[in-house]
Amino acid sequence: MERIVYLNGEFIVESEAKVSVFDRGFLFADAVYEVTAVLGGKLIDHQGHLARLERSSKELGIKMPVTGDQLMDIQRELIKRNDLVEGGIYLQLTRGDEGDRDFSYSDDIEPTLVLFTQARSLINSPKTQSGIKVISFDDIRWRRRDIKTTSLLPACMAKHVAHAAGAEDVWLIEDGFVTEGGSSNVYIVTQGNVLVTRPLSNDILHGITRASLMKLAQELNLTIEERLFTIEEAYDAKEAFISSATTFVWPVVAIDDKPIGNGKPGDIALKLRDIYIKTALELAE
Incomplete structure (x- = not known):
């Protein structure tokens, strides 16, 4: 079965998750990320990862498209939809897509937010x-x-x-x-x-x-x-x-x-x- 991933406000199967070739995360690695562990179907150190994500995005001037509470809800929904018991959630926030490749960027560009789960053994590694x-x-x-x-x-x-x-x-x-x-x-x-x-x-x-x-x-x-x-x-x-x-x-x-x-x-x-x-x-x- 395919994983359910989150992409810009939607929960969709991974094969249907598409990001533009002009996304700055793809072209310039103009993006930040976080990996949060999941044990027993629950998030580990979530608040710390959220605080670091907010700091990273602020340092680069990338807009946060969701609130901390919304991000928590998104991750919990991914855990539920993918029956994740142990593993992690990968989050990537890019500056977004302006329609072409250009080193400069505008301040009002809309970011791209992607999250997906990864099942793996953490405790008994x-x-x-x-x-x-x-x-x-x-x-x-x-x-x-x-x-x-x-x-x-x-x-x-x-x-x-x-x-x-x-x-x-x-x-x-x-x-x-x-x-x-x-x-x-x-x-x-x-x-x-x-x-x-x-x-x-x-x-x-x-x-x-x-x-x-x-x-x-x-x-x-x-x-x-x-x-x-x-x-x-x-x-x-x-x-x-x-x-x-x-x-x-x-x-x-x-x-x-x-x-x-x-x-x-x-x-x-x-x-x-x-x-x-x-x-x-x-x-x-």
Whole structure:
């Protein structure tokens, strides 16, 4: 059966969902997006994703065509129509279509809003038990990574290189320091049990899962340092892990073929993952 998707005010089967070839999201990646996890048929961290979407669209001057309440209703209807129990909802908001290709755009252009569901196993992901391997890779993305745009070609190319090398993901390096993963925030735990992650700035995405993990880490009385760190420091870490909306927390067991710690998922990463999922389920909408 075909999925039901949302496109500009309509719920339609995916084969009938059409976007103009002149849409600026297609021509220029002039668009922002969000991915919200779904567990038990409910949305996880919805308010955080909504706030980031509104910020991203404001930073680029893209109009929001619906209110936050309307967006919640749209997502709930998609969950219902597609019988989604576990997975995610992808949302993409483009500047819209002005009828031809032109670098400049008018302020009154009407945006394009698309949402669709993706069913996948999140809680029982095998990556939780095995951990993932990553490689380091030069970060060649633009300098406003705090805006969640669809300009993802550098990340796609980096992940392709990682997969060809037998790894699951990349840790990106800029000016000698780790920025983030191919589609995730990254963390290390030092030998002294200090949780280290890069501070928020224009250089990284302000992860919604990251924000929740920082609160949980504080509640667990973990020592946290938000600072820059090098890949060499990561090699020597006791633990490493990533976070994102649909991975929650995945342990990293090797970087550039160098085992992290004992080469197995670390206790702190697994504990944060368990507590995050438990808390997220309690607060799901």
